[in-house]
Amino acid sequence: MFFVFAALADFILFVLHVAAIFIGEPAYLFLRAGKVMAEADARGETWPAILTGAISTVFLAWAVISFWAGTNKPFARWARYLMIGIGIVFLLRGGVIVLQLGGMAQFSDGEAPQMRDFIFSVSALFIGLLHLAAVFKDKPR
Template identity: 30%
Template sequence: MGTPLNPMLVLAAGLSAVASLLHLMIIFGGGPWYRFFGAGERFARAADAGRVYPSLVTAGIAAVLGLWAVYALAAGGLRLALPWVPQVMCALTAVYLVRGLAIVPLILFTRVAVTPFLLWSSGVCMLVGMVHLVGLYQAWPRMMGASV
């Protein structure tokens, strides 16, 4: 019997997968969904006008988040032939954490209006980043080939 899956990294994969699916739903929801999720009025108007750019950008983000979900499953113990799993996991965990913390300098050092979207999206990214970090810490010895 194989090594059991790491529950935190399975959760991390699920969170990234949900974020990926949500981005796909935004494409189909159009301008109102872009507005609701804080993408900005310019993106929302472009989506309302049928321009392809918002959909391409959003689909790209969905694809990246989906790939991150697959990497989290690989790091969590699912046997997938992916390159550089430890390195990719470190990088994507850092991206989530930095995105979560990015609001701090905005609040302290700029005059950018802190919107509810910035607050809750930063909190979500920080939470997802922390789930990844804990799972990565737990799985690190196995990923690096140490006996556990």
């Protein structure tokens, strides 16, 4: 069941990033992509959408890997190894909370962390642990 939840978390991140492409500047600012990216989107430049599309594609691939890893299909064992890496990436992203809490993290715009930044970090920690729990605690079906 953890495999499905991990895949669902990855898929939700995919959907949120695709939505950010369509929402544009306000979404980039809210998600802390930076003022440079938000202003470029507001000017009609395509690179913010391309970059966000690439990131969302990674999340979609991770969702497929996480779902596949929970099966007994060919290469599922290799998908489980990939899930360990995915979990570590999420834990590293979430680990930024240590810098945020210590007041040592600033964003590209020189802004101090806000409440949503702590929520993003805790969410990343949770999703990383979810991926690792799937691999080490759950049985493939």
